[in-house]
Amino acid sequence: MKYCSLFGTFFKVGATTIGGGFAMIPALKYELVHNHGWITEEEFTNYMVVAQSMPGIFIANMATAVGYKLKGTRGAIVALLGCAAAPIIFILLIAAVAHQLNHIAIVEHIFMGLRPVVVALIVVPVFTLARSAHLTWCNCWIPLATLLLIVLCHISPVWIVVAAIAGGFLWGAQRNKRELP
Amino acid sequence: MIFLQLFLTFLKIGAVNFGGGYSMLALIENEVVDRHGWMTTTEFTDIVALSQMTPGPIGINVATYTGYTAVISAGYNIPLAVCGALLASLSVLIIPFSLMLLLFAVLSHTQEHKSIKTVMAVLRLTVIGIIAAAACSLLTIDNFGTPALSLQFITSTLLFACTIYFVWHKQVNPLWALLVGGIVGGLVYSFAPAP
Structure with missing residues (x-):
């Protein structure tokens, strides 16, 4: 029985939250902590930290964590599929329709208005992340070098992320060593 | 082989998506538009607009739509395009899912380690550059x-x-901006x- 409500809960959160990612936190918290009482508020915060520091999609990682806690690996799979199901179905319907509609003039006109807005929406997180990542004059070479390597040298972001993990790990190990007696 | 390429591409994107x-979006743009040429810049921008307006995490939405469009563009029919969409959206989940399970299996409790903290701090800075690069290629x-100076511009x-x-x-909620646009x-x- 729990598998059904596990799937249903994540299906509901996936189907009702527009804007994705962090817009889902309040709804998710209400469902998991207050409505079902599956996890405590403290566990929710812990899972959030883990889900954010792992690669991938935040809500999918939360689903994996909660599903695993309640029902093991099988629970994790059920919760994961639950949160992905609704978006996949929605987008498939839209994709099927959109591929028929894009020859109509008014649809094209609406998209001509939407495009600059979308580009702006991708520019905004550059500024907001700069604040939350504590960007300073000393470390701004990291995002700048990333930008130049991708745009000018056509290096894949994949390699830059791999290099950042290796570099951060070595730097952290160095700092650890220095602070230990 | 478009299906194998979709699988490997989205597997990779899932594995390196921090932030x-x-x-x-930035990672998908780089792979799908700049590298594989599965869609044009304009098509990608339209997909992002649609994904913003539909429920669900934008990553899954864009992966699904990309899978569908890439298979259609390769000249296959709609049922195969649906398979491509499912393949793309599920392969993006595989590696993060495995890593989460591994973490829970190996560690009984998450330990705060200074190296991990430094890695996250560096990654957060890198992500700024990655998103900025995607914004550049969409401008x-x-x-x-x-x-320049035309009505559209x-x-x-x-x-x-x-x-x-x-x-x-x-x-302001981005949805309002999209509505106005x-x-x-x-x-x-x-x-x-008309000009």
Whole structure:
């Protein structure tokens, strides 16, 4: 029985939250902590930290964590599929329709208005992340070098992320060593 | 083989996506538009607009739509395109899912380690550059119109500037910006005299 409500809960959160990612936190918290009482508020915060520091999609990682806690690996799979199901179905319907509609003039006109807005929406997180990542004059070479390597040298972001993990790990190990007696 | 390429591409994107939805958009843009050429810059921008307006995490939405479009563009029929969509959206989940399970299996409790903290701090900085790069490749004449000072270019630039101001400074919900953009586009380009 729990598998059904596990799937249903994540299906509901996936189907009702527009804007994705962090817009889902309040709804998710209400469902998991207050409505079902599956996890405590403290566990929710812990899972959030883990889900954010792992690669991938935040809500999918939360689903994996909660599903695993309640029902093991099988629970994790059920919760994961639950949160992905609704978006996949929605987008498939839209994709099927959109591929028929894009020859109509008014649809094209609406998209001509939407495009600059979308580009702006991708520019905004550059500024907001700069604040939350504590960007300073000393470390701004990291995002700048990333930008130049991708745009000018056509290096894949994949390699830059791999290099950042290796570099951060070595730097952290160095700092650890220095602070230990 | 488009299906194998889709699988490997989205597997990779899932594995290196640190930093949320917009970082994932940037990774998908780089792979799908710049590297594989499965769709044009304009098509990608349209997909992002649609994914923003539909429920669900934007990463899954864009992966699904990309899988569908890539298979259609390769000349296959709709049922196969649906398979491509499912393949793309599920393969993006595989590696993060495995890592989460591994973490829970190996560690009974998460230990705060200084190296991990430094790695996350460096990654957060890298993600800024990755998103900025995606924004650069989307700032094209296809998305803004040409020539300079044409009706489309001026309208686009105004919409772009207003969106940045309201969403960043005034913390307006992006959905309102998309709504306004759609209405302005529909009105201006439908009633303006053709050049």
